Amino acid sequence: xxxxxxxxxxxxxxxxSRRLAWLAADSAGVPVGAAFLRLFTKEGxxxxxxxxxxxxxxxxxxxxxxRLLDAAVSAARxxxxxxxxxxxxxxSPGDLFLAARGFRRVLALTYARLPLAGADLVRIDGIAERPxxxxxxxxxxxxxxxxxxxxxxxxxxxxxxxxxxxTDHGTVVWxxxxxxxxxxxxxxxxxxxxxxxxxxxxxxSIVGFSELVVPGDGRGDAQHYGTGVLxxxxxxxxxxxxxAESIRAARRRHPxxxxxxxxxxxxxxxxxGINDALGYLPTHRALEYQFDL
Numbered sequence: 001x002x003x004x005x006x007x008x009x010x011x012x013x014x015x016x017s018r019r020l021a022w023l024a025a026d027s028a029g030v031p032v033g034a035a036f037l038r039l040f041t042k043e044g045x046x047x048x049x050x051x052x053x054x055x056x057x058x059x060x061x062x063x064x065x066x067r068l069l070d071a072a073v074s075a076a077r078x079x080x081x082x083x084x085x086x087x088x089x090x091x092s093p094g095d096l097f098l099a100a101r102g103f104r105r106v107l108a109l110t111y112a113r114l115p116l117a118g119a120d121l122v123r124i125d126g127i128a129e130r131p132x133x134x135x136x137x138x139x140x141x142x143x144x145x146x147x148x149x150x151x152x153x154x155x156x157x158x159x160x161x162x163x164x165x166x167t168d169h170g171t172v173v174w175x176x177x178x179x180x181x182x183x184x185x186x187x188x189x190x191x192x193x194x195x196x197x198x199x200x201x202x203x204x205s206i207v208g209f210s211e212l213v214v215p216g217d218g219r220g221d222a223q224h225y226g227t228g229v230l231x232x233x234x235x236x237x238x239x240x241x242x243x244a245e246s247i248r249a250a251r252r253r254h255p256x257x258x259x260x261x262x263x264x265x266x267x268x269x270x271x272x273g274i275n276d277a278l279g280y281l282p283t284h285r286a287l288e289y290q291f292d293l
Contacts, residue, residue: 015181019038026059033064035054035069048081050084051076051085076293082292082293083290084290084293085290086289089285110263110266111282111284112275112281113259114262116251124247127278134201149176150176153175158207186213194214194249194253195212196249197242198229210239212246214254218256221258222254239271
């Protein structure tokens with residue numbers, strides 16, 4: 001099949017990355033596939049690029065995927081990147097494609113959903129209302145309040161040691177400006193960011209957080225983002241407490257929500273235990289692949 005690969009550029013970079021794109025078309029100009037390359041731009045991840053390749057099912061095994069991949073790999077190398085990562089559903093055509101093209105599996109993920117209609121809300125309320133001596137919960141919608149911004153940004157290091165197995169993920173460096181920019185990016189998409197945070201009563205600092213992004217119309221499924229507790233405050237059940245309160249707040253604010261989505265590394269036993277305790281049900285597995293440039 002004769003293919004034309006046309007490079008494109010995303011006109012609006014994200015707060016922590018920019019994106020390149022390529023469109024594959026056949027000899028008649030009909031699109032058959034596309035590739036997107038996210039180039040991370042913030043300190044700690046400037047070595048990393050993330051790839052997404054899609055080809056129409058009817059056009060697979062005709063060279064489009066390989067051509068798109070070659071274009072993305074060349075661009076990542078030209079940008080001085082060290083590692084290229086991509087994700088595919090377990091057993092999918094993408095899974096087979098990446099393995100055949102020299103990518104290696106570095107991380108396994110389980111995706112899960114809490115169907116709110118069938119959730120044990122009485123039990124979840126009980127978890128959220130359980131006292132945790134020395135700690136209190138607070139929450140906000142959108143951008144973190146100014147008086148909490150510094151310690152909230154500091155608390156983001158709770159994610160630094162989350163299990164990533166062999167992935168060359170780097171360390172995300174957070175400051176107040178990045179926290180604010182991330183919240184503004186969610187709002188710009190027309191979605192709502194809800195954050196529940198654990199506060200150390202001794203000094204008023206934030207020591208953990210759980211984020212949930214809700215569709216703008218408050219319907220369908222919301223998506224959990226990060227949930228983490230600073231290492232020095234682990235062992236007190238704060239992760240379960242915060243996530244339970246996040247579920248309860250979502251139900252209260254958005255009664256038409258149908259479910260909550262989350263994904264967790266298979267090796268992250270503590271977070272998998274939290275999800276199981278709250279009633280999340282696995283939906284599918286995915287594999288993270290890496291190509292060393």
